[in-house]
Amino acid sequence: MVTDDNYVDLTIVCLHSLVKQSPNADIILYVDGDISPYKKFKDSVNVRIVTYTIPILSDVGGKYLTVPNKDILAYRLMLLDEFKYKYDKILFLDVDTLIVDNFDELFDLSDDFIYGVNQIESHIEFLKSISLRMLYDGDIYFNSGVLLLPSKQLRRFNLFAEFLREIYIRGRYYICPEQDFINVIFENKVAISKIYNRTCSNVYYREKPKIIHYVSHTKPHIVGMMHLLLDNEIYRKYLDFVETIKEDVSPLFYKKLKDNIDNLDNFIKQNDITNFVRL
Numbered sequence: 001m002v003t004d005d006n007y008v009d010l011t012i013v014c015l016h017s018l019v020k021q022s023p024n025a026d027i028i029l030y031v032d033g034d035i036s037p038y039k040k041f042k043d044s045v046n047v048r049i050v051t052y053t054i055p056i057l058s059d060v061g062g063k064y065l066t067v068p069n070k071d072i073l074a075y076r077l078m079l080l081d082e083f084k085y086k087y088d089k090i091l092f093l094d095v096d097t098l099i100v101d102n103f104d105e106l107f108d109l110s111d112d113f114i115y116g117v118n119q120i121e122s123h124i125e126f127l128k129s130i131s132l133r134m135l136y137d138g139d140i141y142f143n144s145g146v147l148l149l150p151s152k153q154l155r156r157f158n159l160f161a162e163f164l165r166e167i168y169i170r171g172r173y174y175i176c177p178e179q180d181f182i183n184v185i186f187e188n189k190v191a192i193s194k195i196y197n198r199t200c201s202n203v204y205y206r207e208k209p210k211i212i213h214y215v216s217h218t219k220p221h222i223v224g225m226m227h228l229l230l231d232n233e234i235y236r237k238y239l240d241f242v243e244t245i246k247e248d249v250s251p252l253f254y255k256k257l258k259d260n261i262d263n264l265d266n267f268i269k270q271n272d273i274t275n276f277v278r279l
């Protein structure tokens with residue numbers, strides 16, 4: 001996992017949930033910034049400082065770049081080049097996640113593929129809206145928030161060198177550089193159940209998730225009313241969990257979460273829409 005000063009509260013919540021659900025995991029957190037907020041995890045999480053980040057120069061993504069933190073995300077690729085000689089399997093995990101159940105079974109998957117949740121439909125829709133084409137032919141596009149990467153696959157490439165080469169040649173088509181790159185370079189992708197990377201507004205998706213991923217503007221402290229209504233269950237779940245570790249997050253973060261749920265309840269009550277919202 002990698003994080004920076006903008007993600008402190010999200011990271012603390014994520015770590016608490018991960019340590020609770022996956023007590024045997026070998027958890028490594030790289031921090032670009034202050035590491036003191038993570039002192040309380042010293043027995044369960046290996047916290048390391050990022051001493052430099054990768055400045056991805058050029059106009060990668062052009063005006064369509066979708067991630068605010070492309071340099072720290074690119075750093076994850078460098079870490080893979082290091083870890084692929086130390087571990088058999090690596091699980092990439094974003095810090096804007098909440099782990100609600102144990103997912104150890106992912107580590108039993110075969111070494112012959114890489115694994116993630118397929119979001120090709122929304123990816124193609126998005127590309128259409130900005131008149132860009134897919135970077136490769138295929139019917140799988142992984143969200144990189146949760147990826148299971150066997151080292152046997154990672155060792156096939158010098159990932160960071162290949163990444164720079166790609167960025168040099170066609171960087172302006174890389175709108176989410178690190179995620180796009182992993183999708184481009186691995187042709188042997190296998191999709192796993194959405195329960196391992198449940199993003200918001202999978203409105204008709206009812207299976208109980210194991211990992212919830214609050215992508216971009218659906219993060220619990222900044223989310224708007226529409227998502228709160230559509231996915232009220234997973235936002236209540238987040239607040240419920242934070243209540244149990246309340247003293248470890250900033251008061252402002254907690255207040256935002258609480259205000260959001262209060263506003264949601266008021267909205268439901270005032271508009272009498274209990275028949276629409278699945279409470």
Ligand SMILES: [Mn+2]
Pocket residue numbers: 094095096145213214215216
């Ligand atoms: Mn994310």
